[in-house]
Amino acid sequence: METPAIPMPNDAREQQILGRLMAIRDQLLLLKMDRTKYIRSQDVMVYYEQLVEQVKLLNEVRKGAHPGENRLDKVLESCFQLISLFFMTIGRTTDVPAAYALTSTVKRLLDHLTEAGLFSPKDLDSLSDTLGRLDGILKNGNAQHSPYLVELLSKREELCKKMLAKLREKLEELDKPLQTVYERLISIMRSMSLANTKKKFATSEVQKLQAKLKEIDESRVDGKFVDEEGNVLRGSDQVSTLLARCLRWSDIVLERKGQIPEAFRTIYKILTGVRNDLEKLSITQAWSLRETDLYDFQRELDKIDESRVDGNWVDDEGKPAELYVQRTLLYLIRRSYGYIYYLMNSSEPVSEALLPVYNQLQTLKRCLVEVKNSGGVSSVRELYPYSMKLNSIDNMRVDGKFMVGNDIPEGQGSVSELLAECFDLSYELRVAAEELEDGTANS
Incomplete structure (x- = not known):
């Protein structure tokens, strides 16, 4: 995200803030890489509060004036991007910080749709729905979060809405x-x-x-x-x-026939690797995705996307890529951003600590709905495996809470609600099976 071309801040106070922001970012990266334990809300909130404090200091230094983008702005952007993905990981998907990464991705997608001039009504409808949801998050979170962050996201959201409206106008030019x-x-x-x-x-x-x-x-x-x-x-x-x-x-x-010239083969290989990894995650995301993993993918894509010169890539001799190479690489970048957008939108309002339980309940619910839709069961005995699994999950609760050690992870309401839905479905099927058994016995 930072390159030597981006200057260091001249102001000594900004340099101090930059040093502290780099320390926060490094700690967040270490936390992201640690797979030995799940990410806890309290760990994330410590760094979020530290970040907000540095933003306050920066606003006091700049007093509304902006000296032009420097290294500090880029590191601040990285910190917010990481914090945003951490908020998704701990299940706080409706908090203002969680909206930061999604607005970045929506803006990037709109930039590409505008540049290419190729988009379908479905593309625009999806982005419109997401912006509507983000609008609700920002309106509800004003009081609890940094005014700087709320203002930044509100401006970005407004810009995205204007871009979306222009794209819609183009579609409306067609019968x-x-x-x-x-x-x-x-x-x-x-x-x-x-x-x-x-x-x-x-x-x-x-x-x-x-x-x-x-x-x-x-x-x-x-x-x-x-x-x-x-x-x-x-x-x-x-x-x-x-x-x-x-x-x-x-x-x-x-x-x-898919043959890429040697000069652009390295970029092509990186982009196909990113696309393929994200595609796999989109299939298995319920079980294998930690939202903070998306940071590395985004960073890689942003770096390659921003290395273009006048919209195209150039080789070592400064020659622009031919049309075939340009379109192929742009397709891979756009497809990858699309997967990131999908994965962020699919983030469940549940901490990763509770995801194994939540995913088991979702699978159980799908099974019970399928059984119900296919005519139910012929005897109560057929429901035993479902009932045993539901009871074993219910017994995990301590005073009505799903605990992990001494922690109460985020997403208790979502998991409890899903458990209740499964119990209701199981009860309906049991009642129907008992009535069927009674009818058979009486006849």
Whole structure:
């Protein structure tokens, strides 16, 4: 996150604050790497309070004026990013600090969508829902958290909303039938880019996607998208331009077959590794993700993304990457940020200490719902395994609390509520089974 190109602060007081912030960041990194024990709320709050104290001092030094970005700003950003991910890890997902990392990722995604000019209504709907949730977090957390942090996040959220509105305007320039075609083209483009970055290039997969593009091309009349009456649809030129772009990309992908030039192979290898790791986490995140792990992925991606010159990467001789390389690397970066966004949004309001219990209950609930939807059980005996598991989890509580040592981890309400739901489902199934058994006995 920091590079030698970013200057040190000139002010002696800022230099002192920088030293203290670097110490906080180093402690947070050590805490993040320690896998021998779960992360406790009290550990995180100590560093959060220290961080807020340094922010107060910095505001007093700067008195509203900003001398231009220096090393201190970058270290402060790293500290807030780490603290934010720690708040997610301890289950305090609705606290203001937890919103910092998510707003950073939303802003990064919007930057990329704006730059590429390629986005679907689903992309925008998801980001809009997330911003709405963040809005609620900021409004409810004003009194409890640093005014500096609340103000910073409010400004960033407002900027994201404006960017989102501009993207929506672009979609509204298309008639409804063309919005569907446009979304289909975006989906095909992304599928081709995915096929292009697989370990083993599948020619047939890309050829099938190219055939779909040609099918869309053939649906045009004299190069225009028209309605049933033959009227040219609003946005026909924009969608035709995108179609031409997709067809050209399909030809390039089939010609290159996933081969990246030597000069950019290192970046490509790093990005495919990050993408693949995040993809695995997105499948197993309930059991294997510690949100603070996302910091390293983000740092790697930010570094590569920000190394671009005029939107493109350059080789050792300063030559820009050709179109094929540029699009391939941008796809991998954007896909990776998308996974980070998904993983942050999926963060449960439960401390990692309680996640094993919480995940077991979620699995139990899914099983019980499945049993109910498939007609229930024919005898009470069939429910014994579920009842035994529920009772064993319930017996773990001490005075109604799930304890870990002497600690009461965050997320008690969420776990207890899920346990109650499982007991209710089990009871409903038991009552239905008893009625069935009584009916059979009476007949």
